[in-house]
Amino acid sequence: GAGVSQSPRYKVAKRGQDVALRCDPISGHVSLFWYQQALGQGPEFLTYFQNEAQLDKSGLPSDRFFAERPEGSVSTLKIQRTQQEDSAVYLCASSSDRGWTEAFFGQGTRLTVV
Amino acid sequence: QKEVEQDPGPLSVPEGAIVSLNCTYSNSAFQYFMWYRQYSRKGPELLMYTYSSGNKEDGRFTAQVDKSSKYISLFIRDSQPSDSATYLCAMFRTGNQFYFGTGTSLTVIP
Numbered sequence: 607g608a609g610v611s612q613s614p615r616y617k618v619a620k621r622g623q624d625v626a627l628r629c630d631p632i633s634g635h636v637s638l639f640w641y642q643q644a645l646g647q648g649p650e651f652l653t654y655f656q657n658e659a660q661l662d663k664s665g666l667p668s669d670r671f672f673a674e675r676p677e678g679s680v681s682t683l684k685i686q687r688t689q690q691e692d693s694a695v696y697l698c699a700s701s702s703d704r705g706w707t708e709a710f711f712g713q714g715t716r717l718t719v720v
Numbered sequence: 721q722k723e724v725e726q727d728p729g730p731l732s733v734p735e736g737a738i739v740s741l742n743c744t745y746s747n748s749a750f751q752y753f754m755w756y757r758q759y760s761r762k763g764p765e766l767l768m769y770t771y772s773s774g775n776k777e778d779g780r781f782t783a784q785v786d787k788s789s790k791y792i793s794l795f796i797r798d799s800q801p802s803d804s805a806t807y808l809c810a811m812f813r814t815g816n817q818f819y820f821g822t823g824t825s826l827t828v829i830p
Contacts, residue, residue: 610763639816639817641818641820646728647822648724648726648808649764649818651817651818654816656816661816697763697764699818704816706751706812708766709766709818710766711756711763711764711765713762713763714762714763
């Protein structure tokens with residue numbers, strides 16, 4: 607596709623439910639990032655992949671959060687036993703190289719935990 | 721203290737005004753300085769980036785970086801209603817993380 611695609615666009619989960627958020631990066635992009643954006647805040651880093659390797663997961667807020675990119679393309683962010691404080695927009699971005707190159711963001715998945 | 725500080729606004733200006741948006745940062749290791757624009761319910765899109773200190777101009781937009789003061793700015797000339805959005809500053813250093821400000825909400829009134 608032409609851009610980064612995320613699905614679903616909106617997700618409502620009951621507290622305690624597990625959720626999986628999908629990111630389809632731009633084809634051929636090496637780097638993939640996940641960010642969490644709370645209402646009225648800037649994006650906060652969660653994790654970074656270079657191809658299939660998860661090189662940095664320092665931003666994951668707890669062990670309930672897990673991300674994978676098994677074949678170096680599509681990535682999934684999984685949140686187990688969701689809590690209300692997990693409600694946010696989850697943004698995925700990809701870039702074509704290591705280091706700094708322009709990162710293209712998807713539209714995000716808005717997660718609401720009720 | 722957050723690594724990147726940005727006044728959240730909101731900022732409201734009349735059409736045609738010059739807009740000044742600013743961020744400060746604390747980490748001198750940042751090398752790339754970016755401005756993203758985010759419309760409601762959309763992902764951020766890159767407006768401009770600057771490597772190290774200096775100015776960069778692109779149409780009505782000018783980005784400035786002053787590394788000695790750890791201060792970056794975005795100027796928008798002849799602002800248009802279509803410029804109404806949230807503007808996020810972001811910074812990058814080796815380690816592959818983008819550090820974002822909280823964003824400034826801008827409304828340009830026709």
